[in-house]
Amino acid sequence: MSDAYQDKLLLSLIQAIYETVLLPSAWDRIVADLTKLARAESGAILGFEGLDNKKISLAVKGVQRSALLDVDTLSALDDATLAMGLGAIATLPVTLANSAPWSSALRRCFGEDGKLLVLLVSKEGSRRIFVACFFPHAADNHLAIAAETLMKVLPHFQTAFALQKAMVNEREKSTRTERALRSCATSSAIVTADLRVKFANRRFGRFVDASGSFIEFSDEGLEFQDEELQSEVEDLIEQARVNKHDHHLRWAKSKRTGVSWIVSVDFLSFGSDTYRFGNVFSSNEPSFLLTIRELSRNTLLTPDDIKTVFGLTPTEAALVHSLANGDAPSDIAKRRGVSKNTVHNQLASAMGRLGVRRQAQLLSSLAVLSFFTK
Template sequence: MSELNEFSRLIGALYDAPLDDARWRDVTMMIADFFDTHSCALQVRSEQGALLLGSTDNVSPDLARQYAEYYYQYDEWAREATLYPLDTVYFGNEIVADSVLERSECYDFMRAADMAQVVGGALALGGNEVGIIGVHRGWHAAAFDGTDRRKMQLLFPHLQRALAMRSAFRRHEIRRSMTEAALDKLAIAVLLVDRAGRIIHSNRAAVEMLRRENGLFASSSFVRAASPATTQALLRLIDRACNAGTQPSINEPVGALAIERAGMRPLSVLVAPIRRDDAAVASSERIAMLIVRAPEENDARRNDTLRALFGFTATEAALAGALADGLTLSDIAARHRVTLNTVRSQLKAVLRKSDTAKQSELVALVLRQTTGYMP
């Protein structure tokens, strides 16, 4: 195989590896072959320590474990590489004298792995992470030369991008996992859906709600209401939220909807955008969030919370909660058999006590305080 073809295969493998850490070992084997040697190691270092991503067969599983548990702290060459200018190729003896290495704690590891000389360097990956590559030759091999330095210089930008991609994927995965775990802790049902209503994620409360198939249900992974007309109304709100999610400054609810249920009070569904630049959402699609309340489940708890926070009367707390459920002032007046003027008067008191200027601000405030939703 020509050197150009070998390099092309190596670059292809590099850009595949960020998707699966198990592939980094194959990458190190290919890099070692590219340098016509037996040894290569890749690691990522941060304030939390060192992670040996991949290494060639001269680093046995037991040696790799020893390095991860102990020797990484005393790896003089790796440490010095992070202190010198990053993204620069070095020979090992340019930054650490051989006599220093021979006295270091890591020398036993290097002898066991037959790592007498090295070419490589440290790469800035963003955040507090640094990638380190070392390609090694043994005690009886020819020394690295200018050709090897040029090869490493060709490899560096590709390796840096691949390792940076891996770091970005891992940060995103951690944030997504934390988001999903937080949603699962909520007693209220939360669904993330695309423009067509396809369910991308549902927390535990939402899974249980959909399982009951009363009001909302999942049909081939799409959220639907029992009534086609209600489904269409919900999809219109979802569409509005998806459009709003493309605008970084907009993260407020676009509307609410009451979903009729058999033999029970309606579900209230609040529809809000998820901004496209929200890194906790692992999708390039336009996404909407549905916050679904079953009023019988926590009306009393919510009203107690609102009374404690804002000094509402019981009637005022019930009014604020009903508005957050998507009811109109007319709906509330009819439910309690009072005049619309009476409800409007109560609303003025609620706005004053909550220090909000309009109904939409009040609804957002109630949701923040009682569901954890942060518009």
């Protein structure tokens, strides 16, 4: 085998290793290329955690899968590699003269006279993944070249396995997050910077339906008919894009109708366009968690909730509850038959207890509380 062909085959093998991140069936090609590159008669990539066949992954070339999956063979490989460290390579003599307990089982699998090179690629707890190549009647210099070849591909194997593990973790995290969003008690949606909706939970759909003409939700994305609300949402998304780790929450009010909303936006850093699983995070495009609640429709909070959590008097709690549902102080004063000054004094007292100075801060605190109220 010429050096140029050897180098070409090595590059092909490395490429195939990284392809396995997206295409697990490529392992058969990897084993074929690896045995050819190492000039081995047969080879295998084996991953197992204990000797339970349900936890074993295997790709082979030149050897029967059933023979390698035999419990005696697996036990022999387990015993022979148990003490190996990560990245270690061992030469196992598979000969009649070898009296080691594992030797006879390996002879039945690979052949009567030869040597088995074993490279431990990954080791995490009781889970091990290793590459094995069998060489019948091999000279020592041939084995040295084969071992050098295996070591060249070791870092690429380890990178591929690390990527696979990261993908699995990301997939599980994304799935859990998506499931949580579906059942979330708040009206939330995953949106892009240009307000295209990647996912919206049932509450968000009901919120849009109940909002009248303020918000429209279509395949093209969200369309806001109220300039104040649209401006606040766009500004919060931009803030979240710049300050990714902060939670952004704001009170918005329509100048045209007086309707108020609490809007929150969080940056989401899930996904990559190489992750092939079907959920809302399967894109590396920046995404944001948008939550909107119309205060005039806030039916979750009760005066008792507000009184208990914030330590207000019953009168202050009732006043704050009315504000949270969109009533103006003048309307509250008229309904109660008291002066506006009385309402403003009670409001100032309630805000003092909460440690806020502005009405918008008070409503923001109530919106956060309502997120936890079912």
